[in-house]
Amino acid sequence: MIKTQGFAALTAKDTLAPFSFERREPGPQDVQIDIEYCGVCHSDLHTARDEWHMTQYPCVPGHEIVGRVVAVGAEVTGFKVGDLAGVGCMVGSCKHCASCNEGLEQYCENGFVGTYNGPLFGGENTFGGYSDKIVVRQDFVLHIAPGQNLAAVAPLLCAGITTYSPLKHWKVGPGQKVGIVGLGGLGHMGVKIAHAMGAHVVLFTTSPGKTEDALRLGADEVVVSRNADEMARHANSFDFILNTVAAPHNLDAFTGLLNRDGTMTLVGAPAEAHPSPNVFNLIFKRRTISGSLIGGIAETQEMLDFCAEHGIVSDIEIIAMQDINEAYERMLKGDVKYRFVIDIASLKK
Numbered sequence: 001m002i003k004t005q006g007f008a009a010l011t012a013k014d015t016l017a018p019f020s021f022e023r024r025e026p027g028p029q030d031v032q033i034d035i036e037y038c039g040v041c042h043s044d045l046h047t048a049r050d051e052w053h054m055t056q057y058p059c060v061p062g063h064e065i066v067g068r069v070v071a072v073g074a075e076v077t078g079f080k081v082g083d084l085a086g087v088g089c090m091v092g093s094c095k096h097c098a099s100c101n102e103g104l105e106q107y108c109e110n111g112f113v114g115t116y117n118g119p120l121f122g123g124e125n126t127f128g129g130y131s132d133k134i135v136v137r138q139d140f141v142l143h144i145a146p147g148q149n150l151a152a153v154a155p156l157l158c159a160g161i162t163t164y165s166p167l168k169h170w171k172v173g174p175g176q177k178v179g180i181v182g183l184g185g186l187g188h189m190g191v192k193i194a195h196a197m198g199a200h201v202v203l204f205t206t207s208p209g210k211t212e213d214a215l216r217l218g219a220d221e222v223v224v225s226r227n228a229d230e231m232a233r234h235a236n237s238f239d240f241i242l243n244t245v246a247a248p249h250n251l252d253a254f255t256g257l258l259n260r261d262g263t264m265t266l267v268g269a270p271a272e273a274h275p276s277p278n279v280f281n282l283i284f285k286r287r288t289i290s291g292s293l294i295g296g297i298a299e300t301q302e303m304l305d306f307c308a309e310h311g312i313v314s315d316i317e318i319i320a321m322q323d324i325n326e327a328y329e330r331m332l333k334g335d336v337k338y339r340f341v342i343d344i345a346s347l348k349k
Contacts, residue, residue, distance in 0.1 A: 001025065002032070005347050006131030007321055008058040012050035015325040019058060021127060023135045031079050031141045032071040033087065038129035039064025039155035039314070040340035042185065042246055043269070045328050047117055051271040056118050062129025062342075063089040063115040064157040066150050076138045084144035086304070088157035089294050091115050091126060091136045103296040105140075130321065132347050142301050145308040152313035155185065155339040156304060158294065159314060163190040163242060164303040165295035166265040167197060170240050174198035179234075179241035180219070181254060183210045186244035186267060188315055188338040191217045194242070196310040202234065204254070213337070217315075225253060236260075236285070244268050251277045255287055263288040314339045320346035 001022035008019035026032045044061035046052050065087040069079050079085060092113030093105040100108050111120030116128030128134075144153055163186055172178055178199040180190040187203070194201045195218030203210075203219040211222040223230045231253060238257050246268035254264055255277060266274075266289065277289060295303060307313065315338045319327050327340045 002133065002135070004127075004131050004133050006060045006127065007324055007347075008060045008127075008130070009048040010058050012048075012055065016048060016130070019060060021058075021060070023127075023133060026071050026073045026135050028073040028075040029137050029139070030073045030135050031069055031076060031085065031138050032133065032135045033065070033067040033085050033141070034070050034133050035065055035067040035129055035131060035344045037066050037151040037154045037318075038062040038342045038344060039158065039316075040319075040324070040327055040331065040342060041155075041158050042331065043158070045331060046269070046271065048328075052269075054117070056125040058125075059117060060127035060130050061116050062131070063087070064154045064159070064341075065115070065129035065134060066144055066154045066157070067344075070133075072138075078138050078143075079141060084146060084150070086142040086144050086153070086157050087115060087129065087134060087136050087140065088142065088161060088300055089115055090297070091140050092119075095139075103298045105296045106293045130324070130342065132344055140297060142297070142304055144304065148308060149313055151318055151341045151343070152316050153304075154341050155189070155314035155316065156307055157300070159185050159189045159339060160193070160307060160312075161295040161300045161303050162186055162267050162292070163244070164193050164306070165299055166242060166267065166292035167194055167240075168299070169292065170263055170265065172197050172199050172240055176200065176239040177202065177237055179204055179238050179254070179257065181225070181241060181243040182245040182268070183207075183214055183217075183338070184244065184334065185314075185336075185339045188217055190242045190244055191219050192312050193307075195219070196306070196312060202238075231257070238262050241265070242267065246270050248272050248274050250275055251289065252281055255281045255289065258285065258287045260285045261287070263290055265290045265292050267292055314341075316341045318343050320349070322346060322349070
């Protein structure tokens with residue numbers, strides 16, 4: 001076994017604190033990575049505090065992992081020692097159900113294995129990237145192109161793929177009008193990626209002060225969603241809206257902006273349910289409200305390659321591991337532009 005240092009929550013009421021545990025030695029199909037950076041996702045906070053009521057403790061969060069390969073198993077063909085590598089939200093799936101066979105491991109019908117907090121439908125706990133090393137089957141390890149800001153690449157492993165996957169699935173591209181709701185960790189990635197795909201991008205925000213930033217990130221227009229006149233000017237005009245907000249809110253304000261056959265996809269996962277939408281808003285224009293998770297491994301690699309080609313990384317603030325609890329409180333207040341990333345070297349201090 002490999003001694004590993006990290007930070008963990010021991011109960012839902014505990015702050016994260018230093019935690020020592022063991023990883024398995026690399027097997028024939030395994031890749032061992034020394035973690036250099038790990039992004040901080042809102043899901044980390046939800047899980048550490050058991051807000052979704054399915055946390056296994058101790059909980060070592062973190063599924064936006066980048067680092068360098070330090071060992072590979074005898075049967076590993078895709079990675080070698082010294083390679084840059086990433087690990088996202090999954091470290092395993094059944095590999096034989098219909099979804100897995102289509103490269104959609106995130107929808108594994110037997111439950112994918114989360115990078116932390118274990119299999120989706122229950123099983124042995126797993127420990128994530130708030131730690132100095134990780135061992136993962138090569139099938140769930142991603143290639144990171146060299147020459148990028150490695151810390152800023154880390155959030156692509158969750159925030160990047162969470163926004164890329166629905167934009168790709170609903171065929172966002174030139175000639176389309178696309179809305180992004182919310183300019184946080186997910187929303188700012190949605191703006192960048194939709195812009196790179198060639199769409200006309202409109203950012204919806206409750207904060208007028210975010211206008212300048214949204215335009216800098218690639219939005220063509222910014223709408224303050226609390227302004228009824230601004231919203232009304234965009235009625236029945238959107239092909240697609242990506243809603244990234246992770247708090248309950250009125251969805252009708254946005255479904256009314258969709259054109260006929262338009263879709264709004266939800267990627268934010270609030271701890272409490274949204275109010276029920278007005279069904280007539282949907283019926284009379286054949287509009288759709290949908291949801292989307294992350295992406296499969298192949299699509300995640302595609303996203304990483306797309307972002308490398310277009311020079312897309314996350315806007316980040318680097319923190320020490322010891323500052324994670326303060327970062328959680330700041331994240332709740334929206335006090336980050338736009339993703340915290342942990343410098344794992346700080347664990348040694």
